[in-house]
Amino acid sequence: MAKRKPEAEAGNRPQKQAKGQGKKQGGKGGADAPTAAANAAAKPAAAAPAAARMAFSTALAGLKPSAAGAAAGAGSAAAAAGVFKNKEKVLILSTRGVTYRYRHLMEDVVSLLPHSKKESKLDTKSDRGVINEVADLKNCTSVLFFEVRKKQDLYLWLAKSPDGPSVKFHVANVHTMAEVKLSGNHLKGSRPVLSFDAAFDDQPHYQLLKEMLTQTFATPKKHHKAKPFFDHVLSFTIADNRVWVRNYQLVVPPDKKKTDPDNASLVEVGPRFCLNPIKVGGVCS
Structure with missing residues (x-):
């Protein structure tokens, strides 16, 4: 009987480890929920730099300023079109x-x-x-x-x-x-x-x-x-x-x-x- 105790303990250890892993996974899942929400909220903000990079690449490719402005949005359209400024001295x-x-x-x-x-x-x-x-x-x-x-x-x-x-x-x-x-x-x-x-x-x-x-x-x-x-x-x-x-x-x-x-x-x-x-x-x- 004394020799069977390690086997019983060995049989019980995976269950305890599974329970512990479940708790750890549950804790990680609870911690990952706010980060996932934050990442989802950050996706629209990352879209604006991507549009700006696309507008810059189209400008380098030789496209018209109107096309680059449409890709970058209404805010960058005026900057892409350019406004004449008299710098006469x-x-x-x-x-x-x-x-x-x-x-x-x-x-x-x-x-x-x-x-x-x-x-x-x-x-x-x-x-x-x-x-x-x-x-x-x-x-x-x-x-x-x-x-x-x-x-x-x-x-x-x-x-x-x-x-x-x-x-x-x-x-x-x-x-x-x-x-x-x-x-x-x-x-x-x-x-x-x-x-x-x-x-x-x-x-x-x-x-x-x-x-x-x-x-x-x-x-x-x-x-x-x-x-x-x-x-x-x-x-x-x-x-x-x-x-x-x-x-x-x-x-x-x-x-x-x-x-x-x-x-x-x-x-x-x-x-x-x-x-x-x-x-x-x-x-x-």
Whole structure:
């Protein structure tokens, strides 16, 4: 009888182990229930990155932005389509030996362009190719270069950096804001309304001038230094084969509606100057 006890104990051990395993399995099953629910809830959240990866892969494959946006969802459709943002910046500088009158004109132009960056004077003997390097360092896409010769004649270079085109003007009939002392006065940094004469559409070189003047003098929307409204007009008129530039303030009487354009009037602010085109080049140099 003493020898049979180990057999009985051996026969009973698997049952106890089975019961213990059942308890362990039951405990694991109870612990796995919340994790299974959490995994089921996490499946919709994982679908969004998968859609984004699919949209990115379709964009790499060369599909249209609309197809990639449809795959990524409505939120990524606008990002895939892209929105144009004007990042135009203008570099303004002059040569050494500039007179006080032309320096005041340059300062007036700087005050009219909140998206401009003023640079120190350039040596007359230095290479003009340095201007492209300075514009690249300043992240500027346009250049207004005031060149003075013999302290008498003023020439203005309007160029798109670095590949052009570029236009050279002779500046005449200069009247700064301090000289004319007109009654008009608009806010500094406000966006201008650009007004062009109908003659700009007649000849190809005038069409090029219109596009370059538009890109240079149009203040970008939502620029950090610009006011989000319009209260003055920059007028460009062609007469005697020259471009006459004027700056006017938009004035509306306080007792009339500001939304009605018939109630607005123009009061000149300044400065005044005339641009005589000399030559048009293909490369900014």
